[in-house]
Every structure is written in structure tokens, then in C-alpha cells.
Amino acid sequence: MKHKIVIIITVLLCTFCNYCHAQSINWAGLKEEDRHLLNLNVGIDYGVIYGIGYGYHLKSKLPVVLNAEFSIPSGNKFFDDFKTKIGAHVKLLEVSNIAVSLNVNGVFRRYENTLVRLSNFGATANVIIGYYGPKWYVNGEFGFDKAIVTHFKHKDAYKSNFPEVKDGWYEPSTGGNVQCGMQVGYSFNNSDVYLKGGKTIAQDFKTSPTIPVYIQLGYNLKLK
Amino acid sequence: MYRNKLLSFIVLLPIFVFSCKKEMSIDAPGNLVPKTADQNSSLPSIVINGAKLHAETFGDPNDPIIFILHGGPAADYRYLLNCKELAENGYFVVFYDQRGTGLSQRFPRSYYTGIQTSFDDLNGVIAHYRKSAAQKIFLLGHSWGAMLVGAYINQYPNAVNGAVLAEPGGLKWKDVDDYVKRSRKMDITGEALNNATYMDQFLTGKEDEHTILDYKYKLLASTGDENENVGNEGSLPFWRSGFVLQDVYFDIIKKENSDWTTHLNQFKTKILFVYSERNKAYGLTHAEKVSSAFPNVQLFETKGAGHDMLSFSTGWNNSRPIILNYFNALK
Structure with missing residues (x-):
């Protein structure tokens, strides 16, 4: 009971502060023989986003899912903007149905508009705490998304206004957002359907992105 | 074994790549946005109320003066x-980038407490260039600049001899808010909105990290070029956006629920109020509503142009004669 209260408070706290964008896994529904996780998702994450993902469940003592994700925002220009993530989701601790997991990802993302093309290497780290049952799960997560180093390649439209602009790699970090939120999921047969949401705030804890909220509806298919 | 090698390669590759390049700082002046007048002494500038303002003039200094007030307020002239x-x-034509934007000196967010700062700067700029009390003073403002013209006349009804207002968002906060919402209305799945929002994961700036905020605001503002609502012919030329000024002024105007029409009935001189045919968010109805606070108004619709009717050839060629006739009649 005490654990459940702690988890409920944690989930609520996370919900109040922000959202996270981490792979959603029902640890209780993930069988030892499940090896491959396929994911489809749609939602709002700095824009209207469509994403796919793949996870590989390692045969290891510590439950680990290696994952790769790819997403693009809507718009009439495909692949001018996208985000890829590759990393691992590890269940660190489990007490009864309560689990704590860590999801760490390297990120490569691209943005392009009429003035510039940005290519960024970054990283995300999320701590996820929640209740996992065979049929459903609920969790809260807290994370950080850091744009570590970014390459700027300006287009003629910008250079014609500022010819001295310097293209190249910029660091230290050009950006970062703190994220936390919650997700709920329902598992059936070899599938999970989940919904997650929350908000995002910049690393100064004062400013918010233009779209300060996150919503994602996703589907996982588990294969042996 | 193979997996370990692959993981090592993935981890080490970025280190090798980045260690071979010389990285630049986003905060360094002149890297992503131009240096301002206080950072680059070769820029033409004047010092007004303790601020180095980027300014240029054209014509005979003894002629009647037209002061050009740019939009934004985060834009430049x-x-x-x-x-x-x-x-x-x-005419003696005077351009200046308003405090905190363009190539004029930046100030921290806490510096700005009201748009009286802009009135004081305009008073200072007028005093700087005016040769005598007999020299006539005209104002020409576009968008935010036209709002500033209206607000300035409301504050100082006897200070100018005539004014051209080109599509001010409004002279009351409610009108401004309504217009801004209409003009920024975008398709939720469209490229313009995506371009405005997706960059938030690449670039974030703290309150007074001007360079990154200015640069980011320029990227945001450029999405307006893809916004068909305002009907522009292309992209506008620019120097630097002043994000802090933009953000703090809109906060102030909203908080104060500003109304700059209370004394406009004292300004009996005819104003020229210009709006554009292709700006779907503006139109005759909004032009009549905003201009109605002035007792004597000449409304003019610029055919074949959008919001930035003074910047592109069609709009300028269609607006210029009527603007010139207006000033000549008051000269």
C-alpha cells in the first residue's frame, strides 16, 4: 500500500510538471520469449508527429530492450525534418508490480526551413516509475532532452541578408528541454495500446516551447 | 564480441567527428546574427537616451522630415x-532601428517597463534631426510601426504634421489580438506551423540570451513567408530580429489592455491609412475599425499587395504615388 501511494504521488507530480517521450513498455506483459517489439505512434511533439519504432528484447538477466525510433512531423515536405533515436530501455528495479526503469537514447534530428538546415546530435534520458499489471499499466516519467551539438547550414535566403553568417558545428549545447508526464496502457494478446501526455518546459524552467504539451497514441506489437 | 565492437564504434564515431572540427559559440557576436551598432563602430548610428541606435538618412536635412517606423517591433528598417x-x-527621410532590435543596441528584458520608452526614443530621434521648430515632421509607420505612430499621436497630438499608417494591427489591445490571431492562423498539419514549432527541440534560450533568442525568432518569423493569409509576394529583407523587445512589449500591451485612441480626436489633420488587397486577415472592415479613432482619415487599399505592401515592387509602386500626394498636400 505504501509503495502504491508513493507511485501515485510520483505519477501525479510528473504529470503536473511535464511530459516525456520515451518508449512505452508494459514490463509485466513482456514475456521472456518476446524478442521483437514493433511500434506505431501518432501525436503531438513539437508539431504533429508520425513515428515508428523497433525494440529488441535482449536475453539477459536484467530486462533490457534495445530500441530504435524514427519520426517525422507533418507538412508537405517529407524528410526535411525528422528525428531518430537509438538506445536502451532497462528495468532497474521491481517490487511487486511496481517497476523503475531507465531509458537512455542518442538522438539525431534534422530541421529545415526557408533559411537554414539544422542537424543535431543530442541525448535523452528518462526515469520511469509505474505500476505494471498483465493487462494494464500506468506510469510517470521524468526526463531531459539535450541538443548537444548542432550543425548550421544556412540557405541563400539567409546569406543574402547576412553574408558573414558562419556555417558549421555549434556548441556548447544549443538547447534542452525538461520533460515529464504520464502514460497509461492496455495490453491484450501480443499487443499494447497506450496513451501518454503532459507538457514540456525549457531547461531554464521558465520558458515553454511554442507547443508546450505532448500527446501520443501508440501501438506495440510483440513478436517472438 | 561483434555487438561490443559495434557499440564502441557507435559511441566513438561522434567523438572523432566533433574532435576534428572547430566548434563555434552560438553566443559570439557576428556568428549567427550581425553585430549591433555598439559592437560594430562602422555602422551608422546615433546615441539617443543612452542607446546606440542604428540610423540612416536620405535627402536634404533642411527639407520636411519623414521618420520611418518599422514593424515587429522585432523587425528592422x-x-x-x-x-x-x-x-x-x-523630403529628408530618416530611418532608425528601434531600441533592442535590428542593428540597434540590445537591452535586457527588465529594462522595458512600457512603450513610453519608444515614445522617448522617437522624441529623441526627432530632436536629433530637426533643424528648427518650423521644419515639418511626418511619420510613416508600417504594422507595429503604424501602431507606434498612432500611440505616439495619441500621447502627443501636436507633435507631428501628418502621418501614414500602413496596416497597424490595432490601436487597442483587443483589435491587435484579433488581428494577430487571424494573421497567424495556420493549418495544424501544414509545413508553416511545423517549421514554427519543430525547432524548439534544437534551440532554447534563457531570458536574456539575446543571440540565440534573436536567431530563433528570425526562424519563427520566417514561417510568415509561407503563411498565405497575409498575402506577401516573398521573403522580407532583414538584419536582426529583437526577440526580447517583441516579447516584453506584447506582454506589456496585453497586461495593460492598451488603448491608444483616447486623445486621437485632438489630431485634426488628415491621416493616410493604407491597407492591402491580399492580406486576408486585414481587409476594409478591420481598416475602418482601426482608423475610426481618427477624426479625419483617408483610406487607401493597395492593390495586388499583401501586408508588406511597402516592400515589394507591386505594392510599393501602387502605394508610392498616394503616399507622396498625401505628404505633398501637407508640405
């Missing part, structure tokens, strides 16, 4: 340089 042609018709 570069996109209005067509107006220097008015100097060929017997």
Missing part, C-alpha cells in the same frame, strides 16, 4: 528602404 525614394521628392 531594412525591409522599408523603398521609402528612401521619397527623398527624391523634397
Whole structure:
């Protein structure tokens, strides 16, 4: 009971502060023989986003899912903007149905508009705490998304206004957002359907992105 | 074994790549946005109320003066340089980038407490260039600049001899808010909205990290070029956006629920109020509503142009004669 209260408070706290964008896994529904996780998702994450993902469940003592994700925002220009993530989701601790997991990802993302093309290497780290049952799960997560180093390649439209602009790699970090939120999921047969949401705030804890909220509806298919 | 090698390669590759390049700082002046007048002494500038303002003039200093007030307020006067042609018709034309934007000196967010700062700067700029009390003073403002013209006349009804207002968002906060919402209305799945929002994961700036905030705001503002609502012909030329000024002024105007129409009935001189045919968010109805606070108004619709009717050839060629006739009648 005490654990459940702690988890409920944690989930609520996370919900109040922000959202996270981490792979959603029902640890209780993930069988030892499940090896491959396929994911489809749609939602709002700095824009209207469509994403796919793949996870590989390692045969290891510590439950680990290696994952790769790819997403693009809507718009009439495909692949001018996208985000890829590759990393691992590890269940660190489990007490009864309560689990704590860590999801760490390297990120490569691209943005392009009429003035510039940005290519960024970054990283995300999320701590996820929640209740996992065979049929459903609920969790809260807290994370950080850091744009570590970014390459700027300006287009003629910008250079014609500022010819001295310097293209190249910029660091230290050009950006970062703190994220936390919650997700709920329902598992059936070899599938999970989940919904997650929350908000995002910049690393100064004062400013918010233009779209300060996150919503994602996703589907996982588990294969042996 | 193979997996370990692959993981090592993935981890080490970025280190090798980045260690071979010389990285730049986003905060360094002149890297992503131009240096301002206080950072680059070669820029033409004047010092007004303790601020180094980027400024240029055209024509005979003894002629009647037309002060050009740019929009934004985060924009700069570069996109209005067509107006220097008015100097060929017997006017002394003065351009300046408003405090905190363009190539003028930046100030921290806490510096700004109200738009009286802009009134004081305009008073200072007028005093700087005016040769005598007999020299006539005209204002030409576009968008935010036109709002500033209206607000300035409301504050100082006897200070100017005539004014052109080109599509001010409004002279009351409610009108401004309504117009801004209409003009920024975008398709939720469209490229313009995506371009405005997706960059938030690449670039974030703290309150007074001007360079990154200015740069980011320029990327955001450029999405307006893809916004068909305002009907522009293309992209506007620019120097630097002043994000802090933009953000703090809109906060202040909203908080104060500003109304700059309370004394406009004292300004009996006719104003020229210009709006554009292709700006779907503006139109005759909004033009009549905003201009109605002035007792004597000449409304003019610029055919074949959008919001930035003074910047592109069609709009400028169609607006210039009527603007010139207006000033000549008051000269």
C-alpha cells in the first residue's frame, strides 16, 4: 500500500510538471520469449508527429530492450525534418508490480526551413516509475532532452541578408528541454495500446516551447 | 564480441567527428546574427537616451522630415528602404532601428517597463534631426510601426504634421489580438506551423540570451513567408530580429489592455491609412475599425499587395504615388 501511494504521488507530480517521450513498455506483459517489439505512434511533439519504432528484447538477466525510433512531423515536405533515436530501455528495479526503469537514447534530428538546415546530435534520458499489471499499466516519467551539438547550414535566403553568417558545428549545447508526464496502457494478446501526455518546459524552467504539451497514441506489437 | 565492437564504434564515431572540427559559440557576436551598432563602430548610428541606435538618412536635412517606423517591433528598417525614394521628392527621410532590435543596441528584458520608452526614443530621434521648430515632421509607420505612430499621436497630438499608417494591427489591445490571431492562423498539419514549432527541440534560450533568442525568432518569423493569409509576394529583407523587445512589449500591451485612441480626436489633420488587397486577415472592415479613432482619415487599399505592401515592387509602386500626394498636400 505504501509503495502504491508513493507511485501515485510520483505519477501525479510528473504529470503536473511535464511530459516525456520515451518508449512505452508494459514490463509485466513482456514475456521472456518476446524478442521483437514493433511500434506505431501518432501525436503531438513539437508539431504533429508520425513515428515508428523497433525494440529488441535482449536475453539477459536484467530486462533490457534495445530500441530504435524514427519520426517525422507533418507538412508537405517529407524528410526535411525528422528525428531518430537509438538506445536502451532497462528495468532497474521491481517490487511487486511496481517497476523503475531507465531509458537512455542518442538522438539525431534534422530541421529545415526557408533559411537554414539544422542537424543535431543530442541525448535523452528518462526515469520511469509505474505500476505494471498483465493487462494494464500506468506510469510517470521524468526526463531531459539535450541538443548537444548542432550543425548550421544556412540557405541563400539567409546569406543574402547576412553574408558573414558562419556555417558549421555549434556548441556548447544549443538547447534542452525538461520533460515529464504520464502514460497509461492496455495490453491484450501480443499487443499494447497506450496513451501518454503532459507538457514540456525549457531547461531554464521558465520558458515553454511554442507547443508546450505532448500527446501520443501508440501501438506495440510483440513478436517472438 | 561483434555487438561490443559495434557499440564502441557507435559511441566513438561522434567523438572523432566533433574532435576534428572547430566548434563555434552560438553566443559570439557576428556568428549567427550581425553585430549591433555598439559592437560594430562602422555602422551608422546615433546615441539617443543612452542607446546606440542604428540610423540612416536620405535627402536634404533642411527639407520636411519623414521618420520611418518599422514593424515587429522585432523587425528592422531594412525591409522599408523603398521609402528612401521619397527623398527624391523634397523630403529628408530618416530611418532608425528601434531600441533592442535590428542593428540597434540590445537591452535586457527588465529594462522595458512600457512603450513610453519608444515614445522617448522617437522624441529623441526627432530632436536629433530637426533643424528648427518650423521644419515639418511626418511619420510613416508600417504594422507595429503604424501602431507606434498612432500611440505616439495619441500621447502627443501636436507633435507631428501628418502621418501614414500602413496596416497597424490595432490601436487597442483587443483589435491587435484579433488581428494577430487571424494573421497567424495556420493549418495544424501544414509545413508553416511545423517549421514554427519543430525547432524548439534544437534551440532554447534563457531570458536574456539575446543571440540565440534573436536567431530563433528570425526562424519563427520566417514561417510568415509561407503563411498565405497575409498575402506577401516573398521573403522580407532583414538584419536582426529583437526577440526580447517583441516579447516584453506584447506582454506589456496585453497586461495593460492598451488603448491608444483616447486623445486621437485632438489630431485634426488628415491621416493616410493604407491597407492591402491580399492580406486576408486585414481587409476594409478591420481598416475602418482601426482608423475610426481618427477624426479625419483617408483610406487607401493597395492593390495586388499583401501586408508588406511597402516592400515589394507591386505594392510599393501602387502605394508610392498616394503616399507622396498625401505628404505633398501637407508640405
